[in-house]
Amino acid sequence: MPLSRRHFLAGAGLTGGTLLANASIPALARAPLADAPTLGALRRKVGSVEVTALLDGYVDIGSELFTGLIDAEAERLAEASFQEPGPRRAPVNAYLVNLGDRLVLVDAGTSDSMGPTLGRLPAAMEAAGVAPDLIDTLLITHMHPDHINGVLTPAGEALFPNAELVVTATDYAFWHDDAKMNQAPDEAKPFFIGARKAAAAYGDRVRQVDGEGEAVGSIRTVPLPGHTPGHAGFIVESDGEALFIWGDVVHIATYQFARPDWSIAFDVDSKLAGETRKRTFDRVAADRMLIAGMHLPFPGFGHVARDGEAYRFVPDEWPYRL
Numbered sequence: 001m002p003l004s005r006r007h008f009l010a011g012a013g014l015t016g017g018t019l020l021a022n023a024s025i026p027a028l029a030r031a032p033l034a035d036a037p038t039l040g041a042l043r044r045k046v047g048s049v050e051v052t053a054l055l056d057g058y059v060d061i062g063s064e065l066f067t068g069l070i071d072a073e074a075e076r077l078a079e080a081s082f083q084e085p086g087p088r089r090a091p092v093n094a095y096l097v098n099l100g101d102r103l104v105l106v107d108a109g110t111s112d113s114m115g116p117t118l119g120r121l122p123a124a125m126e127a128a129g130v131a132p133d134l135i136d137t138l139l140i141t142h143m144h145p146d147h148i149n150g151v152l153t154p155a156g157e158a159l160f161p162n163a164e165l166v167v168t169a170t171d172y173a174f175w176h177d178d179a180k181m182n183q184a185p186d187e188a189k190p191f192f193i194g195a196r197k198a199a200a201a202y203g204d205r206v207r208q209v210d211g212e213g214e215a216v217g218s219i220r221t222v223p224l225p226g227h228t229p230g231h232a233g234f235i236v237e238s239d240g241e242a243l244f245i246w247g248d249v250v251h252i253a254t255y256q257f258a259r260p261d262w263s264i265a266f267d268v269d270s271k272l273a274g275e276t277r278k279r280t281f282d283r284v285a286a287d288r289m290l291i292a293g294m295h296l297p298f299p300g301f302g303h304v305a306r307d308g309e310a311y312r313f314v315p316d317e318w319p320y321r322l
Protein backbone atom coordinates (compact mmCIF):
# COMPACT_ATOMS: atom_id res chain seq x y z
CA MET A 1 0.00 0.00 0.00
CA PRO A 2 1.53 3.32 -0.99
CA LEU A 3 1.90 5.88 1.74
CA SER A 4 -0.54 8.75 1.50
CA ARG A 5 -0.06 12.22 2.92
CA ARG A 6 -2.56 11.36 5.64
CA HIS A 7 -0.57 8.27 6.69
CA PHE A 8 2.65 10.27 6.69
CA LEU A 9 1.22 13.00 8.90
CA ALA A 10 -0.42 10.47 11.21
CA GLY A 11 2.89 8.61 11.54
CA ALA A 12 4.63 11.82 12.44
CA GLY A 13 1.97 12.62 15.04
CA LEU A 14 0.99 15.74 13.16
CA THR A 15 -2.70 15.29 12.39
CA GLY A 16 -5.45 17.62 13.59
CA GLY A 17 -5.33 18.71 17.20
CA THR A 18 -2.13 16.82 18.02
CA LEU A 19 -0.12 19.52 16.37
CA LEU A 20 -1.64 22.25 18.54
CA ALA A 21 -1.42 20.16 21.72
CA ASN A 22 2.26 19.41 21.11
CA ALA A 23 3.06 23.07 20.63
CA SER A 24 2.94 23.63 24.39
CA ILE A 25 5.43 20.83 25.19
CA PRO A 26 8.81 22.53 25.55
CA ALA A 27 11.29 19.79 24.67
CA LEU A 28 11.67 16.43 22.98
CA ALA A 29 12.81 13.40 24.94
CA ARG A 30 16.27 14.08 26.33
CA ALA A 31 19.14 11.89 25.28
CA PRO A 32 22.83 12.69 25.34
CA LEU A 33 24.58 12.97 22.00
CA ALA A 34 26.22 9.60 21.39
CA ASP A 35 29.62 11.11 20.53
CA ALA A 36 30.70 7.68 19.31
CA PRO A 37 31.40 6.38 15.83
CA THR A 38 28.61 4.86 13.80
CA LEU A 39 29.42 1.37 12.63
CA GLY A 40 28.68 0.49 9.02
CA ALA A 41 27.53 -2.97 7.95
CA LEU A 42 24.78 -3.42 5.35
CA ARG A 43 23.88 -6.78 3.87
CA ARG A 44 22.29 -7.62 0.52
CA LYS A 45 21.88 -10.51 -1.88
CA VAL A 46 23.47 -10.99 -5.29
CA GLY A 47 21.69 -14.09 -6.58
CA SER A 48 22.09 -16.58 -3.76
CA VAL A 49 25.32 -14.97 -2.52
CA GLU A 50 25.21 -12.59 0.45
CA VAL A 51 27.35 -9.45 0.26
CA THR A 52 27.92 -7.21 3.29
CA ALA A 53 29.33 -3.71 2.82
CA LEU A 54 31.62 -2.80 5.72
CA LEU A 55 32.80 0.71 6.52
CA ASP A 56 36.39 1.22 7.69
CA GLY A 57 36.03 5.02 7.95
CA TYR A 58 36.87 7.97 5.77
CA VAL A 59 39.71 10.19 4.63
CA ASP A 60 39.59 13.81 3.43
CA ILE A 61 41.31 14.53 0.11
CA GLY A 62 42.27 18.04 -0.97
CA SER A 63 42.05 19.19 -4.59
CA GLU A 64 45.87 19.47 -4.73
CA LEU A 65 45.96 15.66 -4.69
CA PHE A 66 44.26 15.50 -8.10
CA THR A 67 45.98 15.75 -11.45
CA GLY A 68 44.13 17.49 -14.26
CA LEU A 69 41.67 19.10 -11.85
CA ILE A 70 40.37 22.56 -12.72
CA ASP A 71 39.52 24.49 -9.53
CA ALA A 72 36.55 26.41 -10.89
CA GLU A 73 35.02 23.22 -12.25
CA ALA A 74 35.71 21.34 -9.01
CA GLU A 75 33.78 24.04 -7.16
CA ARG A 76 30.94 23.83 -9.66
CA LEU A 77 30.76 20.03 -9.30
CA ALA A 78 30.77 20.29 -5.51
CA GLU A 79 27.95 22.83 -5.64
CA ALA A 80 25.96 20.70 -8.08
CA SER A 81 26.25 17.82 -5.56
CA PHE A 82 25.09 20.07 -2.68
CA GLN A 83 28.57 19.87 -1.11
CA GLU A 84 30.79 22.60 0.30
CA PRO A 85 33.79 23.52 -1.85
CA GLY A 86 37.16 22.33 -0.53
CA PRO A 87 38.47 18.90 0.43
CA ARG A 88 36.32 15.95 -0.53
CA ARG A 89 35.58 13.11 1.87
CA ALA A 90 36.32 9.60 0.60
CA PRO A 91 34.83 6.67 2.49
CA VAL A 92 36.88 3.49 2.80
CA ASN A 93 34.69 0.43 2.23
CA ALA A 94 35.32 -3.30 2.18
CA TYR A 95 32.97 -6.10 1.11
CA LEU A 96 32.32 -9.42 2.77
CA VAL A 97 31.10 -12.07 0.32
CA ASN A 98 29.46 -15.21 1.69
CA LEU A 99 29.59 -17.80 -1.10
CA GLY A 100 27.87 -20.38 1.08
CA ASP A 101 30.86 -22.70 1.36
CA ARG A 102 33.38 -19.91 1.84
CA LEU A 103 33.65 -16.46 3.42
CA VAL A 104 35.61 -13.95 1.36
CA LEU A 105 36.63 -10.45 2.43
CA VAL A 106 37.39 -8.10 -0.48
CA ASP A 107 39.91 -5.55 0.86
CA ALA A 108 40.47 -5.00 4.55
CA GLY A 109 40.66 -1.29 5.35
CA THR A 110 43.52 0.39 7.19
CA SER A 111 43.99 -1.13 10.67
CA ASP A 112 45.49 1.68 12.81
CA SER A 113 47.78 2.97 10.04
CA MET A 114 45.85 5.99 8.77
CA GLY A 115 44.50 7.81 11.79
CA PRO A 116 41.41 8.06 13.97
CA THR A 117 38.76 8.43 11.23
CA LEU A 118 39.62 4.96 9.93
CA GLY A 119 40.31 1.48 11.26
CA ARG A 120 36.70 0.59 12.10
CA LEU A 121 36.48 -2.52 9.91
CA PRO A 122 37.00 -5.02 12.78
CA ALA A 123 34.20 -3.34 14.76
CA ALA A 124 31.94 -3.31 11.69
CA MET A 125 32.64 -7.01 11.16
CA GLU A 126 31.79 -7.71 14.77
CA ALA A 127 28.54 -5.79 14.33
CA ALA A 128 27.86 -8.01 11.31
CA GLY A 129 28.48 -11.09 13.47
CA VAL A 130 31.62 -12.28 11.67
CA ALA A 131 34.80 -13.11 13.61
CA PRO A 132 38.15 -12.78 11.79
CA ASP A 133 38.91 -16.51 12.12
CA LEU A 134 35.87 -17.30 9.94
CA ILE A 135 37.38 -15.60 6.87
CA ASP A 136 38.73 -18.13 4.34
CA THR A 137 39.99 -15.75 1.67
CA LEU A 138 41.20 -12.15 1.55
CA LEU A 139 40.90 -10.76 -1.98
CA ILE A 140 42.96 -7.58 -2.33
CA THR A 141 42.20 -5.17 -5.18
CA HIS A 142 45.66 -3.58 -4.80
CA MET A 143 48.31 -3.30 -2.11
CA HIS A 144 47.73 0.33 -1.02
CA PRO A 145 47.49 0.94 2.75
CA ASP A 146 43.72 1.66 2.81
CA HIS A 147 43.10 -1.77 1.25
CA ILE A 148 45.73 -4.10 2.66
CA ASN A 149 46.95 -2.71 5.99
CA GLY A 150 43.77 -4.00 7.62
CA VAL A 151 44.89 -7.61 7.14
CA LEU A 152 47.24 -6.90 10.07
CA THR A 153 46.56 -6.25 13.75
CA PRO A 154 48.02 -3.01 15.16
CA ALA A 155 50.88 -5.23 16.41
CA GLY A 156 51.62 -6.22 12.80
CA GLU A 157 50.40 -9.82 12.97
CA ALA A 158 47.93 -11.53 10.64
CA LEU A 159 44.42 -10.53 11.82
CA PHE A 160 42.82 -13.38 9.86
CA PRO A 161 44.46 -16.59 11.13
CA ASN A 162 42.75 -18.97 8.68
CA ALA A 163 42.70 -16.86 5.52
CA GLU A 164 44.73 -17.08 2.37
CA LEU A 165 45.80 -13.66 1.08
CA VAL A 166 45.09 -13.31 -2.65
CA VAL A 167 46.88 -10.48 -4.49
CA THR A 168 47.62 -9.96 -8.16
CA ALA A 169 51.05 -11.13 -9.30
CA THR A 170 51.59 -7.78 -11.02
CA ASP A 171 50.95 -5.79 -7.85
CA TYR A 172 52.99 -8.20 -5.73
CA ALA A 173 55.96 -7.87 -8.10
CA PHE A 174 55.68 -4.07 -8.26
CA TRP A 175 55.60 -3.49 -4.50
CA HIS A 176 58.44 -5.99 -3.96
CA ASP A 177 60.68 -4.37 -6.61
CA ASP A 178 63.60 -2.66 -4.81
CA ALA A 179 64.48 -0.55 -7.85
CA LYS A 180 60.91 0.81 -7.99
CA MET A 181 61.00 1.55 -4.26
CA ASN A 182 64.30 3.40 -4.55
CA GLN A 183 62.99 5.49 -7.47
CA ALA A 184 59.76 6.34 -5.64
CA PRO A 185 59.36 9.72 -3.89
CA ASP A 186 59.88 9.56 -0.11
CA GLU A 187 56.17 9.91 0.63
CA ALA A 188 55.42 6.78 -1.45
CA LYS A 189 58.03 4.57 0.23
CA PRO A 190 55.72 3.58 3.14
CA PHE A 191 53.36 2.06 0.52
CA PHE A 192 56.10 -0.39 -0.48
CA ILE A 193 57.00 -1.18 3.12
CA GLY A 194 53.34 -1.66 4.12
CA ALA A 195 52.61 -3.99 1.20
CA ARG A 196 55.66 -6.12 2.04
CA LYS A 197 54.80 -6.31 5.75
CA ALA A 198 51.25 -7.42 4.99
CA ALA A 199 52.36 -10.12 2.55
CA ALA A 200 55.13 -11.32 4.88
CA ALA A 201 52.66 -11.80 7.76
CA TYR A 202 50.71 -14.31 5.64
CA GLY A 203 53.86 -16.21 4.55
CA ASP A 204 53.00 -19.27 2.48
CA ARG A 205 49.29 -18.38 2.64
CA VAL A 206 49.82 -15.70 -0.04
CA ARG A 207 48.40 -16.69 -3.43
CA GLN A 208 49.04 -14.66 -6.57
CA VAL A 209 46.53 -14.41 -9.42
CA ASP A 210 46.87 -12.62 -12.72
CA GLY A 211 44.91 -11.79 -15.82
CA GLU A 212 41.17 -12.34 -16.12
CA GLY A 213 40.00 -15.54 -14.47
CA GLU A 214 38.92 -17.30 -11.32
CA ALA A 215 40.02 -15.61 -8.08
CA VAL A 216 38.14 -17.89 -5.70
CA GLY A 217 34.98 -19.96 -6.22
CA SER A 218 32.62 -18.10 -8.53
CA ILE A 219 34.47 -14.78 -8.11
CA ARG A 220 36.48 -13.62 -11.14
CA THR A 221 39.42 -11.21 -11.32
CA VAL A 222 39.24 -8.28 -13.75
CA PRO A 223 42.52 -6.36 -14.32
CA LEU A 224 42.03 -2.57 -13.94
CA PRO A 225 45.59 -1.28 -14.37
CA GLY A 226 46.73 2.28 -13.79
CA HIS A 227 45.93 3.20 -10.20
CA THR A 228 48.54 0.55 -9.43
CA PRO A 229 50.03 -1.76 -12.08
CA GLY A 230 48.15 -4.79 -10.73
CA HIS A 231 44.99 -3.00 -9.57
CA ALA A 232 42.03 -5.35 -10.13
CA GLY A 233 38.32 -5.66 -9.54
CA PHE A 234 36.30 -8.77 -8.76
CA ILE A 235 33.03 -9.93 -10.31
CA VAL A 236 30.72 -11.95 -8.08
CA GLU A 237 28.21 -13.96 -10.12
CA SER A 238 25.32 -16.01 -8.82
CA ASP A 239 22.02 -17.22 -10.27
CA GLY A 240 22.16 -14.86 -13.24
CA GLU A 241 23.00 -11.78 -11.13
CA ALA A 242 26.36 -10.08 -10.95
CA LEU A 243 28.18 -7.51 -8.83
CA PHE A 244 31.43 -5.88 -9.98
CA ILE A 245 33.50 -4.77 -6.96
CA TRP A 246 35.77 -2.36 -8.78
CA GLY A 247 38.23 -1.28 -6.08
CA ASP A 248 39.57 2.22 -6.78
CA VAL A 249 38.18 3.00 -10.24
CA VAL A 250 36.76 6.10 -8.51
CA HIS A 251 38.19 7.92 -5.49
CA ILE A 252 35.86 10.92 -5.39
CA ALA A 253 32.38 10.36 -6.80
CA THR A 254 31.60 14.10 -6.78
CA TYR A 255 34.36 14.69 -9.34
CA GLN A 256 35.25 11.61 -11.29
CA PHE A 257 31.94 10.49 -12.79
CA ALA A 258 31.70 13.91 -14.40
CA ARG A 259 35.44 14.15 -15.06
CA PRO A 260 36.89 10.64 -15.53
CA ASP A 261 40.10 12.30 -16.77
CA TRP A 262 40.82 13.70 -13.26
CA SER A 263 43.16 11.35 -11.43
CA ILE A 264 44.39 11.10 -7.88
CA ALA A 265 48.06 11.69 -7.08
CA PHE A 266 48.44 8.14 -5.73
CA ASP A 267 47.93 6.70 -9.22
CA VAL A 268 51.11 4.96 -10.34
CA ASP A 269 50.12 5.72 -13.97
CA SER A 270 47.44 8.42 -14.02
CA LYS A 271 46.92 8.34 -17.80
CA LEU A 272 46.30 4.59 -17.78
CA ALA A 273 44.10 4.94 -14.69
CA GLY A 274 41.96 7.48 -16.55
CA GLU A 275 41.65 5.20 -19.59
CA THR A 276 40.72 2.25 -17.36
CA ARG A 277 38.13 4.39 -15.55
CA LYS A 278 36.46 5.48 -18.80
CA ARG A 279 36.51 1.97 -20.29
CA THR A 280 35.03 0.57 -17.06
CA PHE A 281 32.29 3.23 -16.97
CA ASP A 282 31.40 2.42 -20.60
CA ARG A 283 31.31 -1.30 -19.92
CA VAL A 284 29.13 -1.21 -16.79
CA ALA A 285 26.82 1.45 -18.26
CA ALA A 286 26.29 -0.63 -21.42
CA ASP A 287 25.85 -3.88 -19.45
CA ARG A 288 23.68 -2.19 -16.77
CA MET A 289 25.95 -3.93 -14.28
CA LEU A 290 25.65 -3.47 -10.52
CA ILE A 291 28.91 -2.12 -9.12
CA ALA A 292 30.44 -1.46 -5.72
CA GLY A 293 33.50 0.66 -4.97
CA MET A 294 35.84 1.09 -2.06
CA HIS A 295 35.54 4.90 -2.14
CA LEU A 296 31.95 5.32 -3.32
CA PRO A 297 29.53 6.76 -0.75
CA PHE A 298 28.90 3.90 1.72
CA PRO A 299 27.58 1.26 1.13
CA GLY A 300 28.78 1.99 -2.39
CA PHE A 301 26.34 -0.12 -4.44
CA GLY A 302 24.86 1.36 -7.61
CA HIS A 303 24.99 1.74 -11.36
CA VAL A 304 26.75 4.05 -13.79
CA ALA A 305 24.70 5.97 -16.34
CA ARG A 306 26.01 7.85 -19.35
CA ASP A 307 25.30 11.56 -19.19
CA GLY A 308 26.36 13.04 -22.55
CA GLU A 309 30.15 12.97 -22.55
CA ALA A 310 30.19 12.40 -18.77
CA TYR A 311 28.73 9.78 -16.42
CA ARG A 312 26.52 9.69 -13.34
CA PHE A 313 26.56 7.39 -10.31
CA VAL A 314 23.08 6.13 -9.48
CA PRO A 315 23.00 4.64 -5.96
CA ASP A 316 20.86 1.57 -5.51
CA GLU A 317 17.52 1.86 -3.77
CA TRP A 318 17.21 -0.13 -0.55
CA PRO A 319 18.18 -3.77 -1.26
CA TYR A 320 19.58 -4.23 2.24
CA ARG A 321 18.30 -6.77 4.71
CA LEU A 322 17.36 -5.51 8.16
Ligand SMILES: [Zn+2]
Pocket residue numbers: 144146147248294295
Ligand atom coordinates in the same frame (compact mmCIF):
# COMPACT_ATOMS: atom_id res chain seq x y z
ZN1 LIG B 1 42.01 3.34 -2.03
